[in-house]
Amino acid sequence: MIGYIQNIKLGDKKLLTILNQNIDDLSELKETYSIIINEILISDYWSNRKITALKIKWQDGDIARSIRNDIFSCSGIYLWGASSIPRYIGKTVKLNFNKRFSRYIWQEISQCKLALKYEKSLIKDGIKGFPKDIIKKCHNNNWGNARLNGAVDFARHGINNIWFTLFPTDNLSKIDDMEIALIKVANSWNIENGLKSLINEQYK
Numbered sequence: 001m002i003g004y005i006q007n008i009k010l011g012d013k014k015l016l017t018i019l020n021q022n023i024d025d026l027s028e029l030k031e032t033y034s035i036i037i038n039e040i041l042i043s044d045y046w047s048n049r050k051i052t053a054l055k056i057k058w059q060d061g062d063i064a065r066s067i068r069n070d071i072f073s074c075s076g077i078y079l080w081g082a083s084s085i086p087r088y089i090g091k092t093v094k095l096n097f098n099k100r101f102s103r104y105i106w107q108e109i110s111q112c113k114l115a116l117k118y119e120k121s122l123i124k125d126g127i128k129g130f131p132k133d134i135i136k137k138c139h140n141n142n143w144g145n146a147r148l149n150g151a152v153d154f155a156r157h158g159i160n161n162i163w164f165t166l167f168p169t170d171n172l173s174k175i176d177d178m179e180i181a182l183i184k185v186a187n188s189w190n191i192e193n194g195l196k197s198l199i200n201e202q203y204k
Contacts, residue, residue: 005035009052011071016169016178023174023181030185037189040165041084055081055163058112061105065098072098074168077179079186080104080199081164082157088150088199089186091179093172103147104164109137111147112162115154122155153199 008015015036022028043054046064056064065072073096080088092100104111114134115122121129127148138148154162169175187198 005032005039008036008039008054010046010054010056011052011068011074011166011168013074013168013170016076016167017171019167019182020171020174020178023178026181026185029181030188033182033185034189037086037186040079041081045163054165056165057160058105058162058164059160061101061164065101069098071166071168072096072101074166074170075100075172076169076175077167077182079165079167080162082154083161085157085195086186086190086198087153087157087162089179089183090200091175093175097166097168103143109134109147111150112154112159114147114151115159115162118151119155119159122152126152150199 005015005018019029019032019036022032040054044050046053046056046060048063048067051067075092075094075096077089077091078097078100079086080090090100102110105113107113114130118129118131118134123129127135127145129152130148135148138144183198183200187200190197
């Protein structure tokens with residue numbers, strides 16, 4: 001398994017299959033996650049010349065989805081990071097990655113674009129660094145503070161350092177349980193490696 005994981009490429013559907021095999025044993029799952037996340041962290045950043053590289057900088061998300069539509073048209077687990085720090089794990093089931101990532105990249109008030117536009121004020125004042133109309137719009141759309149808090153975290157880690165990777169799957173039957181389990185082991189991995197906890201508040 002280790003040898004296989006060391007050769008993983010963006011969009012490999014076998015990764016969630018491997019992780020699912022350990023879903024009932026958190027210690028085994030954590031060991032497998034550790035191998036995978038280390039491979040992701042040492043990976044090159046994605047580019048139109050390196051279309052199998054594991055990490056996609058958010059600024060390259062638009063071109064990445066046009067070139068790798070085979071991946072963005074799938075559903076599954078996704079992971080956000082900042083340089084060498086994993087920050088957030090999420091899932092998408094009813095929406096594919098392309099549609100799900102509207103909240104992160106494509107929309108004008110997406111998480112990354114908010115972090116870019118208000119970076120200095122967010123670093124200084126946190127969520128209070130947003131204009132009141134932005135906060136009101138997020139609340140009016142029933143987004144709560146999740147998107148705003150995420151933008152603050154991305155800004156404070158340096159928005160130009162933010163990247164994501166995708167774990168597509170054709171089998172969504174265990175996706176909810178996998179998200180919960182992965183957040184637990186990933187958050188534990190961060191803490192044990194002297195890093196900040198994930199943004200995820202649930203399942204810690």
